[in-house]
Amino acid sequence: MTEPQSTEQDPCDYDVVISGAGLAGCAAAILLARRGARVALLERRSDPAAYKRLCTHSLTANAYPVLDELGLVPALEEAGAVRNEARWYTRWGWIVPRAAPGGPGLPYAYNVRRSVLDPLIRSRAAATPGVELLPGHRVTALVREAGRTAGVRASTPRGEREIRARLVVGADGRESAVAAAAPVRGRSHENGRFGYLAHFRGLPLPGGLGQTWFLEPDMAYAFPNDDGVTVLAVLPDKKRLPAFRADLEGSFLAFVRALPDAPPVDSAERVSKITGTVDYPLRSRVAAAPGLALIGDAALTGDPLWGVGCGWALQSAHWLAEEAGPALAGRGGLDRSLARYARRHRRRLAGHQWLAADFARSRPFNPLERLMFSAAARDEALARHMHLFASRLIGPLRFLSPAAVARASRVNLRHRAAARAGRGTKGAA
Structure with a gap:
């Protein structure tokens, strides 16, 4: 495998070096290379069929636009991926989202095993012009210069190697070596479930x-x-x-x-x-620093019970490409674009993570959750509303908007009135 040589005019081996050729890393490599970047995609495992085993194996509907841009939708359909319609059991009954009569179908993405998905997207990344897949490369340290990240040191089949790049991306999971070595703040929340x-x-x-x-x-x-x-x-x-x-x-x-x-x-x-x-804490890290970005579980590890990790891996890769791609092509400052990415990541996901961390304390529903879940089991519009939230197509503020809460209250009041009237009718009989 040919290793690019740096020149005096181009001191970097690549524009971007990505640690981790899983879902987030491969998506970022493809999207950044399409925007003109030279990308080194490092993967510690040498087996091209390697895949993540501990996963919900589900891509929430928020990921569909990214899958479409990557060109993966036809391949997933051909591989037998299942469109992920769902229903949820609660003590008030089943919540079963259905499309509105005469309206569009419910948004969806796919359930597909990572043993199918990971090799598929990795082969697409390896075939993308501008991407060099480097299997057997494990990041051991970051190269730091003048207060910013300037590359990585990696253990490779040929020994230790230093790879310099304008941008280092950590896509190496919740135990990210890049994140552990990076100058970024983080928080961890205990998970009360195993x-x-x-x-x-x-x-x-x-x-x-x-x-x-x-x-x-x-x-x-x-x-x-x-x-x-x-x-x-x-x-x-x-x-x-x-x-x-x-x-x-x-x-x-x-x-x-x-x-x-x-x-x-x-x-x-x-x-x-x-x-x-038996121990899966929820972790959140600042998603960028000068010369460095984190995507997927390296930036935010959610609670697996919600099945959102794969969707957020693809979305965060897409946000990074949108923000940093122009700067890597010479249009704008790279570190400013990374700061925008970090703000976007926090704005889009922090509310979701806060709610998930609160529920991870292994507690019963709180009063507001009881209101929304019970009403969704009784009202088709609220069931669709919950589907949008569970698919991460709307955020917590919209899910718990005054209009949604008001509708849920009306639904439950009508339900209670009907129940009282039913009891009165039985008593008279």
Whole structure:
């Protein structure tokens, strides 16, 4: 593999070096190279078919425009990715979003296993002019000059190597080596739940829809994926961890069997190990500094119960390309563009993360959540409204807007009035 040589006129080996050839890193490499940047895409693993195993395997609808720009939609459809319509169980019944009569269909993206998605997008990145994929390259340190990041040092199959670039991008996950070495602030929130998941074949779901169970405080979800495989995950309160650890398989299956309208797990074929994590804190980091940007889980690690990580990985890569691409092409200052990216990242995701961190304390619904979820189980317009929020197409302020809260209040008042009238009718009879 040819290594570009720096020149006196061009002291950088590349315009951009990206650590991590997963979903976020590959998307950023493609989008930045299309904008004229020379990109080194570093991946610590050497296997081209490597993929992330601990994942919801779901791309929320906010990611669809990025998938479309990347040109991946036809390939995902051909690979059997499942459009991710969903419904949610609550103590007030099922919330089932449906398109409005005569209106457009509900927005969607896809459920697709990372064993399919990751090699697909990595091969697209490697074939993009301007991108050089460097497998077996693990970042060990940042190169710092004059108060800014100027490159990386990496362990490679040929030994240690220094790679200089105008921009270093950390796309190396929640345990990001780039973020750990970067001069950026961060926060961590404890997660009061642990999680385990497994893949099953032959697990029918009503209407073929994904399902999420809000059991307050326990959680679970079942997402249909490509090739007839369903991802089934349980996220109990950490108080249940000792019993789960004592008999993981038995506890996992017992938890699923006890779900309301439980999927028939005993008649399905489990085609993977039961895997998971007992400690998955929510982390937020400032997404940029001079010469450096963080995307995907390196910038923000959300709660896996919401299934938003893949969507945010693609969105953050897209935001970075939009902000930094022109500067890398010589139009504007790079560090100013990175500051804009950091502000955009915070503005778009901080509210979502705050709500997720609060709910991760493994608590029951608060009064406002009870209002919105109960009304959404009774009103189709509010069910669609919740679908937009769950898909991260609207933010918390719009989800909890005065108009939405007022409608939810009216729905519940009408429900209570009808219930009282029904009881009165039965008493008279």
